[in-house]
Amino acid sequence: MQWETVIGLEVHTQLTTKSKIFSGASTAFGAEPNSQACGIDVALPGVLPVLNRGAVECAIRFGLAIGGKLNRVNVFDRKNYFYPDLPKGYQISQFETPIVEGGALTIQVGDREKTIRLTRAHLEEDAGKSLHEGFHGMTGIDLNRAGTPLLEIVSEPDMGSATEAVAYAKALHGLVTWIGTCDGNMQEGSFRCDANVSVRRPGEPLGTRREIKNLNSFRFLEQAINYEVRWQIGEIEDGRAIQQATVLFDSDSGETRMMRTKEDAHDYRYFPDPDLLPVKLDEDWIEQVRATMPELPQARRARYQTEFGLSAYDAGALTGSHVLSDYFEAVVASLPKADPKLVANWVMGELSAALNKAELGLAESPITAIMLTKLLGRIQDGTLSGKLAKQVFEVMWTEGGEPDAIIAAKGLKQMSDSGEVERIIDEVLAANAKSVEEFRAGKDKAFNALVGQVMKATKGKANPAQVNDLLRAKLTG
């Protein structure tokens, strides 16, 4: 039996404003509980919300980045429900008129591109946190997070697999960090995914969906969707209908479990918040924001292919984050001879491998773009072979220091004196008469063995191309 999976994502991105969306309290993460909750966040009697324009600007940036429609009149609504970490008894959100409608994001799945349509993105405030440990049967409430600005980004159900969902989530993560509206820190909850998942037989109408809440890593997103899809197919194949429900993913068991069904869903009694006037986006404001927009990843991807001749894969990988892309471009721009492919190979090869191994972000890399440029410059001027350059890189990574200083100190400079190389070749030929005979008898392998011997005798410092040329000349000349 064939099954199709249909997935839509709702992603809560925490915006990068310094203060909260409706109060002046700080949004910095990790402070003492309730030390960053002012009277407005605590919902004292009589306090009123005042909208942070910075949060609106983040939403405008996002709307421009995805080519969505920016609603010119923005109403904030109250979503009413009781919960101890929701101080006002309602969340201020946007219900009828989200600030952004439509737009799309292109994702890369393997070697194929796919466009995911966005439904909407709206501004809202985050709730506080309930703390269940260490209060002896009581619940602690930390309101530091209450009122933190969020942009909730809702996609159309355009993804057909967990792989596509993860690719979308990563592309969205890349975009919001790229345009600076979200720091993307998933451990701290700055980027949280809810996945709406349903299955159907090809050609049939959409199946009943279940929503998996609060997935805060790409790995969990993938595991949760894969489990949920298998579970739903199993249920239907066993003759049971899927009930619309909200479920949680248990990362220990790898399973999803029911939180609530549609029947016990809240009636949120949405209505326009009378404490906030509608916010109008005028053209001047939008244009001011547009003027500060960086070149977007999609544009850069295209440019890397046309201008630098990189493959789609390389261009995609190098534009995965703004930091990575900027690093790459800095090295390309400052190398004496233009060679984007060489830079791409080093950035995605040695550098990425070293960063991954050390679990470091590019911003924490001990080898800066300037240092990498100096190193690659020494490859370009023939001072280092690729192999020697890797040794220098290793030293730069572990001990630090300038490439030239390391080359001098460790004697890693490539031999450029051809007389010296020729002398060594003569020694090697004299000592390997058998290989010489074999080569002359037509065995090409013997040639490679001789090159290896020369490289060994020079401790890898000879220029392999030069060795090749000289050796061939001597043997055939």
Added chain:
Amino acid sequence: MSQTTIKQLADRLASGKTSSVELCQDYLARIQAGNPKLNAFITVDAERTLAEARAADARRAANNAGPLTGVPIAHKDIFCAEGWLTTCGSKMLANFVSPYDAHVIGQFKAAGMPCLGKTNMDEFAMGSSTETSYYGPTRNPWDSARVPGGSSGGSAAAVAARITPAATGTDTGGSIRQPAALCGITGLKPTYGVVSRYGMIAFASSLDQGGPMATTAEDCALLLNVMAGFDARDSTSLEREKEDYTRDLARPLAGLRIGLPKEFFGAGLSGDTAIAVEAAIEQFKKLGAVIVEVSLPNSGLSVAAYYVIAPAEASSNLSRFDGVRYGYRTPDYGDLTEMYEKSRAEGFGAEVKRRIMIGTYVLSHGYYDAYYLQAQKLRRLIAQDFAAAYRQCDVILGPTAPTTAFKLGEKADDPVEMYLSDIYTIAVNLAGLPGMSLPCGLDGQGLPIGLQLIGDYFSEARMLNVAHQYQLATDWHQRTPGGF
């Protein structure tokens, strides 16, 4: 009985004839003597008042006094005042000492006006008689068997009994004007957005507006000069240039066009009230005003629209009183749901619960369009009626309340009858217009009758001028109840 206005008190302070400490001691003594009969105050704190009075005197000594520095005032217990118990008339906030000042309180502090105490009110400003207060009803100083009106009944009774020279009030559907009428004082509800709502405990956010209550229109103008002004902490506060609301007081009324809405003079208006209002109209004619008939065809729907919108907003505004962070929490509960249910069931009174239920209902899925959206449409129609009327007149005049003060308990069991006490005042809040009430007579039982003026947006100065000129020609505002 003192006839002293705050204008006179300010002059005596300025000329050094008295000090703020002396004034405050005098009024505190009057409160001590009069309040047991009235129950107009929920909190009096002489130490705090006198400390503020000493600071005011020091300011004056340092030549740093404003026009009203040293003049004391009482505040409705809906305004958060730092260090003061701020109950909003509810058991829910019986233990709530505010950690901050409302904008209005801050303005009076900046003006150097000591706080005489916090006045009684209907619980969360929901009521027209001050009977829904958890702290017991306030009595009308003209007849202690009668209500002072509400919800700002404590402020109105205290001003009427002259145990405070002035007070603040708030008006969501008539809560300044109706008690002002029933107690024979002058009260003004400004245009929505003129006085910041920051720190004023919300009942219905789109209707609530603070304003002054005093013995004369001139005093109201002086007090509005202190209260009004843009406040960035209230997004609905209007950014306008600072006004001097006393600027037009002396202006003659010749040529003033007074509109009489025919809907305000039909059945339901008590005979004595109708007669007093007619007499006031004659007085205005003598002062040179021209009378025009106007029509507010949708005003009959205002009570219905109001009792959808106000409870809807209130049901949400009062959700924060959940027993979690401050205020009343039931002593005995098994789980979270029970804590919520019992804290709110025990902390709120019957009228508040009634309105929370109405509001929750009208916002519910499937009812929202039929009730809330319809009511919002009515609201626009009502505002359009007024706009049309102001093409024909400068100010609208009518009764403030259909009857004079009623007896305690008389309407307590009939909410609809109670809601109709605000029939002439509610449309003003729905339209966001300024309105005021001033005394214009006494009924057969010697109870005060209120005259309502309704102005166009931001016409407070003109309305105060009209009221002041009337008060120069009449002495109803100087009549006081005996025994205080």
